[in-house]
Amino acid sequence: xxxxxxxxSRVICKSGTSVKIECRSLDFQATTMFWxxxxxxxxxxxxxxxxxxxxxxxEQGVEKDKFLINHASLTLSTLTVTSAHPExxxxxxxxxxITRLYNEQFFGxxxxxTVL
Amino acid sequence: xxxxxxxQTEISVVEKEDVTLDCVYETRDTTYxxxxxxxxxxxxxVFLIRxxxxxxxxxxxxxxSWNFQKSTSSFNFTITASQVVDSAVYFCALxxxxxxxxxxxxxxxxxxxx
Numbered sequence: 468x469x470x471x472x473x474x475x476s477r478v479i480c481k482s483g484t485s486v487k488i489e490c491r492s493l494d495f496q497a498t499t500m501f502w503x504x505x506x507x508x509x510x511x512x513x514x515x516x517x518x519x520x521x522x523x524x525x526e527q528g529v530e531k532d533k534f535l536i537n538h539a540s541l542t543l544s545t546l547t548v549t550s551a552h553p554e555x556x557x558x559x560x561x562x563x564x565i566t567r568l569y570n571e572q573f574f575g576x577x578x579x580x581t582v583l
Numbered sequence: 584x585x586x587x588x589x590x591q592t593e594i595s596v597v598e599k600e601d602v603t604l605d606c607v608y609e610t611r612d613t614t615y616x617x618x619x620x621x622x623x624x625x626x627x628x629v630f631l632i633r634x635x636x637x638x639x640x641x642x643x644x645x646x647x648s649w650n651f652q653k654s655t656s657s658f659n660f661t662i663t664a665s666q667v668v669d670s671a672v673y674f675c676a677l678x679x680x681x682x683x684x685x686x687x688x689x690x691x692x693x694x695x696x697x
Binding site: 499501505508509510511513516558560562564570571572573574576577579 | 616618620625626627628630633674678679680683684685687688689690692
């Protein structure tokens with residue numbers, strides 16, 4: 468099946484720093500990728516839809532300037548958490564849309580961000 | 584309104600028991616897709632099944648089986664003879680034909696006690 472990777476898998480940073488998370492589709496091209504956020508014992512919440520070559524579409528309540536998304540190529544989308552604070556600590560998961568026929572998304576393994 | 588409802592927050596069963604995880608969905612689209620994912624403690628989502636709205640056949644894969652009933656808008660998941668390795672959070676999700684967004688349920692945390 469299609470493989471999506473995320474890097475890093477875990478990151479611990481100090482408050483005020485920026486953190487970049489990469490999401491790569493390894494064996495297919497993805498014009499559309501998604502970024503989710505998951506707090507402990509909660510469901511996945513869609514943050515934004517990342518489209519290659521265009522601006523990301525953010526869900527209501529998600530700060531665009533806080534969570535910068537860049538989808539510069541058909542295999543890479545990045546999420547940058549700018550000026551991170553402890554409340555940004557969460558599990559971030561990306562996914563790639565492989566086919567519009569079934570609307571199927573393949574998920575990355577997730578990145579656990581801890582902001583001290 | 585919640586598009587996907589998983590009413591069971593937590594379930595505990597003893598090993599070898601059967602367990603059914605409920606999923607009820609809501610959509611106005613005639614074409615849609617339903618999914619089940621397993622999320623073990625590591626956090627990585629594991630794809631279990633995809634079902635499109637035109638295929639109401641129930642499916643069995645080893646100890647796993649799924650019951651899709653459009654009349655009740657339900658897509659329930661049964662694990663037969665549960666094992667400790669089945670302990671995880673299970674998510675049901677809906678994707679509508681009019682968009683490609685996934686709507687996740689709140690998840691059911693399953694604990695299988697040895």
